[in-house]
Amino acid sequence: MIIRRQKSQIEKWLLKMPLMISCRDFENFIIQYLEDELPWNKRFIINTHLKVCKECRDYLDAYRLSMAATKGALAQEELPEVPEDLVKAILAATQNGKND
Numbered sequence: 661m662i663i664r665r666q667k668s669q670i671e672k673w674l675l676k677m678p679l680m681i682s683c684r685d686f687e688n689f690i691i692q693y694l695e696d697e698l699p700w701n702k703r704f705i706i707n708t709h710l711k712v713c714k715e716c717r718d719y720l721d722a723y724r725l726s727m728a729a730t731k732g733a734l735a736q737e738e739l740p741e742v743p744e745d746l747v748k749a750i751l752a753a754t755q756n757g758k759n760d
């Protein structure tokens with residue numbers, strides 16, 4: 661999990677402007693934003709928020725990194741690097757365990 665900070669001064673300032681979203685709204689849209697699933701007008705609003713809000717930029721970077729790390733870990737799991745002997749040993753051990 662990524663730990664979030666307290667409400668920032670800039671957020672209070674932003675909420676006074678029209679078409680502006682809060683940092684919490686940004687968090688709600690971050691996955692769709694990263695997956696490119698938002699309509700242009702929402703993207704525009706979020707991009708505007710990112711331009712003025714460093715905290716959400718940092719949060720987005722951290723989120724991207726954690727997503728990349730997750731995808732990297734999954735990609736590594738797909739590599740068939742387990743030696744056949746080890747697989748046989750594990751299978752043998754599992755079967756031995758099942759036999760009473």
Ligand SMILES: [Zn+2]
Pocket residue numbers: 671682683686709713715716
């Ligand atoms: Zn923000």
